[in-house]
Amino acid sequence: MNSWQEIHDEVLRRIHTRQWKPGDLIPNETDLAREFGCARATVNRALRTLAETGLLDRRRKAGTRVTLHPVGKAVIEIPLIRRDIEDRGARYGYRLISRQIGPAPPSIRAALRIETGTPLVHLLACHLADARPYLLEDRWINPAVVPGAETADFTRISANEWLLTHAPYTHGDLTIAAEPLPPQTAAALQVAAGEAGLVLTRTTWDHTAAVTTVRLSHRPGHLLHSAL
Amino acid sequence: MNSWQEIHDEVLRRIHTRQWKPGDLIPNETDLAREFGCARATVNRALRTLAETGLLDRRRKAGTRVTLHPVGKAVIEIPLIRRDIEDRGARYGYRLISRQIGPAPPSIRAALRIETGTPLVHLLACHLADARPYLLEDRWINPAVVPGAETADFTRISANEWLLTHAPYTHGDLTIAAEPLPPQTAAALQVAAGEAGLVLTRTTWDHTAAVTTVRLSHRPGHLLHSAL
DNA sequence: TGGCTTATTATGTCTGCACATAATATACTG
């Protein structure tokens, strides 16, 4: 027992078998290192990893205890839409519906914290799986921080893909909602208006400058999946 | 520059400023350690952390390169419902609607991979924020792996809370969907039937034994939020 | 007793070294 993985698993086992119960203080690193016959650094690595997943609470001097109310963390992976579709075994298709440059409505300006009158690139595009509408991409790009956004040919490559290589971001946020699909969206997805659709809204930033905000409307019935 | 955090930030800066572009091979750990004037282990920690977030691709012998198509990872935290509501500044309330013990319908049996005839505990409960319905919890518990589930008093404590301390799990999965709320659900949430609701379905396991599966139906308009 | 200072303790991290492991490049051999 001298690899951090083995120690990680053993500690996990003790938590799962309730040998160490939620709230319990577990032995300190030095003692565990002695018990497992390894260096303290190795124990540290194992416990740190478990703490990162939220199963352990560690505080200097106070020691390490099993988390009382572990907060489940679901990691949702957001791949390229093309990959998403291809991974489902379907043929990817893409169609640009409209492209405009001009001022944005107040809601978008607020989301991007942008001055009135700043022109944005507005794209509406449909991603297809096996030639059937899969999701609608409604995107606003801030060309002030994304050089080339006005001139890029979004009829060939989707903004989703183009931005990945042309507009790096430092951080962003994601909102997931269930909404009745408005008529225009429903029409593009070839479903009845008002049906319940899963809508993801993502806004990304490069330091303090807003890069882009996008609304991805899925067809009714679409599922988002994640392991715990 | 001798803490792994500083090195982490500096490498991140070089990626963000595109000094190191997606696909680029970056210097090896030994060279970076020399450049930053620190031990290789320190560089390793910084690069490993960046690799975990998906920004770097590392392979033995091949070296470290900036990820070409970083897969965005949104971490959605799933707190106790009580905490969720209280964190929004509302007063938490809870009301058990029904409790039954008996065989489960095929869909639930399939999700839990359980034999026909195995009796399950079925709970229907409403969580309230400021005395207003917030979400409906439709839960099935496998008492075979959760001792005490048949006798616990779910009129006082929610299953959501009780299970956290009485039924540890090793893994699970989560599905997020937008669905038109069926009449019974809508009624419990005091909204019109058919409105679009965000429905989270979570199933948890203790090794190979199904612990519980739950369907959490949110009121229309509810948002799930996450940082990128 | 209350409030301040000082010790103690557990985790956090860095260093320098060693060896393990995986993947690739090179040399060799039939």
Add this chain to the structure above:
DNA sequence: CAGTATATTATGTGCAGACATAATAAGCCA
């Protein structure tokens, strides 16, 4: 020239020791 054995190289990990840091406990003084 194909196929295999071997060397090389970058990351992965382990160890012992040291010091840093945060949080608590103990001691002290008014």
